[in-house]
Amino acid sequence: MSTDKNMAVCDCTVIHEETVERVRKEMPHERLLDGSADFFKVVGDRTRIRILHALFQSEMCVCDIAVLLEMNQSAISHQLRVLKQAGLVKYRREGKIVFYSLDDEHVMNILDQGLVHVGHK
Amino acid sequence: MSTDKNMAVCDCTVIHEETVERVRKEMPHERLLDGSADFFKVVGDRTRIRILHALFQSEMCVCDIAVLLEMNQSAISHQLRVLKQAGLVKYRREGKIVFYSLDDEHVMNILDQGLVHVGHK
DNA sequence: CTTTCATATGAATATCTGTTCATATGTTCA
């Protein structure tokens, strides 16, 4: 029976089984939950959120971003890779210089709401 | 001069100084950036985002959540503490049982946009 | 082709973070 399994897993008795089942049915799909957790994780970093807000103002090369954030070039480059893999930024090459820009303008709506949320505290 | 300082910090020459200055002026304040990064970090976790989506459906006790997510009670309790400290959940006590619920409905708008973002990929 | 400069990348490291285990707290009920 399910109660035994639950006790083994959670160290306690099911208290409101109907609630659990009702909520379970309404939960978003696993891949959506994991995907959005991954997305928020990418955005939930001091350096990366600064890069995104900067690129919202203007496309910039790696060196510009490094100067702006007072960090070394390598750190920025590593984080740009994370952002690129997440589909949040894109780049174009112009000679030696690589210009990064936002790849998903919609994301800024979410970031702005994050600012608003903090502002309301 | 600032160029020397920048070279020391970022291992490269400033390429577009005007761009950097213009972007710098428009950047959100440090505390907002850090605050929203912290907020997204809290939300950017598999377990915590599941808890929040669950509580959006219904208030639940710790044990219910543990059963729902098939995790042990202690892990859930630890994460609820993180969510509480972030101001995202609140609780009420009813005898031995502690019921958790969302403390900030507005946050669900942001979480929903996260789901939408993932859905569009 | 060699030098120079912007960027990328791999390895190493230090820090952070999530889960587990053991146990404490606090409430109910006999």
Add this chain to the structure above:
DNA sequence: TGAACATATGAACAGATATTCATATGAAAG
């Protein structure tokens, strides 16, 4: 008061992650 149960908490551990350093790649210019 003491047993039973829900929850909280601290310590320990494992895995993840951000930054740095050294170096590689790749493009332009001499």
